[in-house]
Amino acid sequence: DGGITQSPKYLFRKEGQNVTLSCEQNLNHDAMYWYRQDPGQGLRLIYYSQIVNDFQKGDIAEGYSVSREKKESFPLTVTSAQKNPTAFYLCASGGRIQETQYFGPGTRLLVL
Amino acid sequence: GESVGLHLPTLSVQEGDNSIINCAYSNSASDYFIWYKQESGKGPQFIIDIRSNMDKRQGQRVTVLLNKTVKHLSLQIAATQPGDSAVYFCAERDTGGFKTIFGAGTRLFVKA
Numbered sequence: 001d002g003g004i005t006q007s008p009k010y011l012f013r014k015e016g017q018n019v020t021l022s023c024e025q026n027l028n029h030d031a032m033y034w035y036r037q038d039p040g041q042g043l044r045l046i047y048y049s050q051i052v053n054d055f056q057k058g059d060i061a062e063g064y065s066v067s068r069e070k071k072e073s074f075p076l077t078v079t080s081a082q083k084n085p086t087a088f089y090l091c092a093s094g095g096r097i098q099e100t101q102y103f104g105p106g107t108r109l110l111v112l
Numbered sequence: 113g114e115s116v117g118l119h120l121p122t123l124s125v126q127e128g129d130n131s132i133i134n135c136a137y138s139n140s141a142s143d144y145f146i147w148y149k150q151e152s153g154k155g156p157q158f159i160i161d162i163r164s165n166m167d168k169r170q171g172q173r174v175t176v177l178l179n180k181t182v183k184h185l186s187l188q189i190a191a192t193q194p195g196d197s198a199v200y201f202c203a204e205r206d207t208g209g210f211k212t213i214f215g216a217g218t219r220l221f222v223k224a
Contacts, residue, residue: 006155035214040120042201042214043156058211090155100146101203101212103155 003027004104006091011109013078013085021076021107023091032074033092033101036060043090049074078109086111120199124221131189133218135202140183142204142213147176147187150199150217159187159200189220197222 004025013019025032031050035043045058049068063082068074074093078085088108092101125131137145143164148156162169162176162185169176175188185202201217 004155040216042216045211048211100158100161102158103148105155106153108153 004091004093004102006089006104006107008107009105011107012112013109014112016080018077018079019109021078021089021091021109023074023076023104024072025074025091025093025104026072027093027102028071029093029095029102030071031094031101032068033094034058034064034066034074034076035090035092037088037090037106046076046089085109120217120219122219122221124223125192127192127194127222127224129192131187131192131196131220131222133187133189133200133220135185135187135215135218137183137185137202137204137215138213139204139206140180141206143207144205145176145178145185146203146205146212147174147185148201148203148214149196150201152198156201192220192222194222194224196220 007022033048034046037043044060046064047058047066049055052071055066055068065077088106090106091104094101146161147159149159150156160171160174160176162178167178173190177186199217199219201215203212203214205212
Protein backbone atom coordinates (compact mmCIF):
# COMPACT_ATOMS: atom_id res chain seq x y z
CA ASP A 1 0.00 0.00 0.00
CA GLY A 2 1.90 3.03 -1.25
CA GLY A 3 1.68 6.55 0.05
CA ILE A 4 2.66 8.97 2.74
CA THR A 5 2.12 8.23 6.41
CA GLN A 6 2.25 10.64 9.31
CA SER A 7 2.24 9.84 12.97
CA PRO A 8 0.84 10.41 15.43
CA LYS A 9 -2.60 11.64 14.35
CA TYR A 10 -2.81 13.78 17.50
CA LEU A 11 0.08 15.08 19.57
CA PHE A 12 0.05 16.98 22.82
CA ARG A 13 2.90 19.23 23.83
CA LYS A 14 3.69 20.59 27.26
CA GLU A 15 5.23 24.02 27.61
CA GLY A 16 8.98 23.94 27.08
CA GLN A 17 8.91 20.52 25.46
CA ASN A 18 10.24 19.52 22.06
CA VAL A 19 8.08 17.13 20.05
CA THR A 20 8.79 15.27 16.83
CA LEU A 21 6.31 14.54 14.07
CA SER A 22 6.98 11.60 11.81
CA CYS A 23 6.60 11.52 8.02
CA GLU A 24 7.39 8.48 5.88
CA GLN A 25 6.83 7.92 2.17
CA ASN A 26 7.30 4.86 -0.04
CA LEU A 27 6.66 6.66 -3.31
CA ASN A 28 10.37 6.98 -4.10
CA HIS A 29 10.00 10.75 -4.22
CA ASP A 30 13.10 12.90 -3.95
CA ALA A 31 11.41 15.97 -2.50
CA MET A 32 9.59 16.22 0.81
CA TYR A 33 7.86 19.16 2.47
CA TRP A 34 6.36 20.24 5.77
CA TYR A 35 3.44 22.65 5.92
CA ARG A 36 1.47 24.22 8.69
CA GLN A 37 -2.26 24.80 8.32
CA ASP A 38 -4.24 27.19 10.49
CA PRO A 39 -8.00 27.74 10.23
CA GLY A 40 -8.99 29.99 7.34
CA GLN A 41 -5.47 30.19 5.93
CA GLY A 42 -3.59 28.59 3.11
CA LEU A 43 -0.78 26.14 3.74
CA ARG A 44 2.45 27.73 4.86
CA LEU A 45 5.79 26.11 4.09
CA ILE A 46 7.99 25.29 7.09
CA TYR A 47 10.85 23.31 5.55
CA TYR A 48 11.53 21.36 2.41
CA SER A 49 14.12 18.88 1.22
CA GLN A 50 15.03 18.19 -2.39
CA ILE A 51 17.41 15.34 -1.68
CA VAL A 52 18.80 13.26 1.16
CA ASN A 53 21.02 15.15 3.62
CA ASP A 54 19.84 18.50 2.31
CA PHE A 55 16.99 20.74 3.39
CA GLN A 56 15.97 24.38 3.13
CA LYS A 57 13.97 26.77 5.27
CA GLY A 58 10.54 27.75 4.11
CA ASP A 59 8.52 30.82 5.04
CA ILE A 60 7.97 30.01 8.72
CA ALA A 61 10.96 27.91 9.80
CA GLU A 62 11.58 29.64 13.13
CA GLY A 63 10.98 27.28 16.05
CA TYR A 64 11.15 24.16 13.88
CA SER A 65 13.91 21.78 12.81
CA VAL A 66 14.12 18.86 10.38
CA SER A 67 16.46 16.12 9.23
CA ARG A 68 16.64 14.07 6.04
CA GLU A 69 18.90 11.10 6.72
CA LYS A 70 16.89 8.74 4.55
CA LYS A 71 14.98 9.30 1.33
CA GLU A 72 11.83 7.85 2.86
CA SER A 73 11.78 9.90 6.05
CA PHE A 74 11.53 13.61 6.88
CA PRO A 75 10.76 14.14 10.59
CA LEU A 76 9.82 17.58 11.91
CA THR A 77 10.69 18.71 15.42
CA VAL A 78 8.63 21.48 16.98
CA THR A 79 10.92 23.08 19.52
CA SER A 80 10.11 25.05 22.64
CA ALA A 81 11.07 28.18 20.68
CA GLN A 82 7.86 27.86 18.67
CA LYS A 83 5.49 29.90 20.82
CA ASN A 84 2.30 29.16 18.93
CA PRO A 85 2.57 25.55 17.82
CA THR A 86 -1.11 24.61 17.84
CA ALA A 87 -1.95 23.76 14.23
CA PHE A 88 -2.52 20.98 11.73
CA TYR A 89 0.80 19.83 10.27
CA LEU A 90 0.95 18.33 6.81
CA CYS A 91 3.79 16.46 5.17
CA ALA A 92 4.00 16.16 1.40
CA SER A 93 6.30 14.55 -1.14
CA GLY A 94 6.90 14.96 -4.84
CA GLY A 95 9.34 14.00 -7.54
CA ARG A 96 11.79 16.55 -8.81
CA ILE A 97 10.46 16.43 -12.33
CA GLN A 98 6.89 15.55 -11.51
CA GLU A 99 5.84 18.67 -9.71
CA THR A 100 2.65 17.57 -8.03
CA GLN A 101 2.87 17.27 -4.27
CA TYR A 102 1.01 14.47 -2.54
CA PHE A 103 0.02 14.88 1.08
CA GLY A 104 -0.07 12.70 4.14
CA PRO A 105 -3.09 12.53 6.50
CA GLY A 106 -1.72 15.19 8.86
CA THR A 107 -0.88 15.51 12.54
CA ARG A 108 -2.82 17.82 14.83
CA LEU A 109 -0.61 19.35 17.50
CA LEU A 110 -2.21 20.71 20.64
CA VAL A 111 -0.62 22.47 23.59
CA LEU A 112 -1.47 21.38 27.14
CA GLY B 113 -13.94 16.21 13.29
CA GLU B 114 -11.49 19.07 13.01
CA SER B 115 -12.25 22.01 10.82
CA VAL B 116 -9.43 23.01 8.55
CA GLY B 117 -11.16 26.02 7.10
CA LEU B 118 -13.04 28.32 9.42
CA HIS B 119 -14.42 31.52 7.91
CA LEU B 120 -13.79 30.40 4.35
CA PRO B 121 -15.97 31.37 1.40
CA THR B 122 -18.76 28.82 1.15
CA LEU B 123 -20.55 27.43 -1.87
CA SER B 124 -23.77 25.57 -1.26
CA VAL B 125 -25.24 23.46 -4.07
CA GLN B 126 -28.02 20.96 -4.51
CA GLU B 127 -27.07 17.35 -5.09
CA GLY B 128 -26.95 16.69 -8.82
CA ASP B 129 -26.23 20.29 -9.78
CA ASN B 130 -22.92 21.45 -11.21
CA SER B 131 -20.47 23.33 -8.97
CA ILE B 132 -18.01 26.01 -9.98
CA ILE B 133 -15.24 26.98 -7.57
CA ASN B 134 -13.07 29.96 -8.43
CA CYS B 135 -9.52 30.92 -7.59
CA ALA B 136 -7.50 34.04 -8.35
CA TYR B 137 -3.79 33.38 -8.42
CA SER B 138 -1.10 35.88 -7.65
CA ASN B 139 2.03 35.25 -9.70
CA SER B 140 1.98 35.96 -13.43
CA ALA B 141 5.09 33.74 -13.74
CA SER B 142 3.22 30.70 -12.43
CA ASP B 143 2.99 27.98 -15.05
CA TYR B 144 1.56 25.02 -13.17
CA PHE B 145 -1.70 24.88 -11.24
CA ILE B 146 -3.29 22.23 -9.06
CA TRP B 147 -6.64 21.74 -7.39
CA TYR B 148 -6.85 19.87 -4.10
CA LYS B 149 -9.79 18.57 -2.08
CA GLN B 150 -9.52 18.45 1.70
CA GLU B 151 -12.05 16.74 3.91
CA SER B 152 -12.28 17.62 7.57
CA GLY B 153 -9.36 16.28 9.58
CA LYS B 154 -7.60 14.80 6.56
CA GLY B 155 -4.73 15.72 4.26
CA PRO B 156 -5.37 17.40 0.90
CA GLN B 157 -6.10 15.07 -1.98
CA PHE B 158 -4.93 15.83 -5.53
CA ILE B 159 -7.83 16.32 -7.94
CA ILE B 160 -6.51 17.72 -11.20
CA ASP B 161 -3.74 19.90 -12.55
CA ILE B 162 -3.13 22.10 -15.58
CA ARG B 163 -0.12 23.73 -17.18
CA SER B 164 -0.07 27.25 -18.53
CA ASN B 165 0.09 26.12 -22.15
CA MET B 166 -3.47 24.85 -21.78
CA ASP B 167 -6.71 26.64 -20.97
CA LYS B 168 -8.85 23.62 -20.18
CA ARG B 169 -8.37 20.13 -18.86
CA GLN B 170 -10.95 17.49 -18.05
CA GLY B 171 -10.92 14.65 -15.61
CA GLN B 172 -13.59 12.37 -14.26
CA ARG B 173 -16.52 14.69 -13.42
CA VAL B 174 -14.11 17.60 -13.01
CA THR B 175 -12.89 20.29 -15.39
CA VAL B 176 -10.27 22.95 -14.72
CA LEU B 177 -10.28 26.20 -16.68
CA LEU B 178 -7.34 28.59 -16.77
CA ASN B 179 -7.53 32.23 -17.83
CA LYS B 180 -4.02 33.62 -17.77
CA THR B 181 -5.12 37.07 -18.89
CA VAL B 182 -6.93 37.72 -15.65
CA LYS B 183 -4.99 35.17 -13.56
CA HIS B 184 -8.07 33.12 -12.83
CA LEU B 185 -8.56 29.43 -12.30
CA SER B 186 -11.81 27.54 -11.86
CA LEU B 187 -12.84 24.02 -10.94
CA GLN B 188 -16.09 22.67 -12.29
CA ILE B 189 -17.64 19.58 -10.70
CA ALA B 190 -20.40 17.91 -12.67
CA ALA B 191 -23.37 16.27 -10.97
CA THR B 192 -22.18 17.18 -7.50
CA GLN B 193 -22.59 14.46 -4.88
CA PRO B 194 -22.68 14.58 -1.06
CA GLY B 195 -19.22 13.02 -1.03
CA ASP B 196 -17.91 16.11 -2.81
CA SER B 197 -18.50 18.19 0.33
CA ALA B 198 -15.06 19.44 1.40
CA VAL B 199 -12.72 22.41 1.24
CA TYR B 200 -11.23 22.94 -2.22
CA PHE B 201 -8.12 24.99 -2.78
CA CYS B 202 -5.94 25.85 -5.69
CA ALA B 203 -2.16 25.97 -5.79
CA GLU B 204 0.28 27.64 -8.16
CA ARG B 205 3.92 27.10 -8.94
CA ASP B 206 6.36 29.00 -11.15
CA THR B 207 8.87 27.70 -13.65
CA GLY B 208 11.87 26.16 -11.96
CA GLY B 209 10.56 27.02 -8.54
CA PHE B 210 10.35 24.58 -5.72
CA LYS B 211 7.78 26.57 -3.89
CA THR B 212 4.06 26.07 -4.28
CA ILE B 213 1.66 28.79 -3.16
CA PHE B 214 -1.65 27.58 -1.78
CA GLY B 215 -4.90 29.49 -1.60
CA ALA B 216 -6.99 29.48 1.57
CA GLY B 217 -9.78 27.51 -0.06
CA THR B 218 -13.54 27.41 -0.60
CA ARG B 219 -15.87 25.20 1.37
CA LEU B 220 -18.33 23.25 -0.79
CA PHE B 221 -21.50 22.11 0.91
CA VAL B 222 -23.76 19.71 -0.97
CA LYS B 223 -27.40 19.55 0.03
CA ALA B 224 -29.10 16.20 -0.39
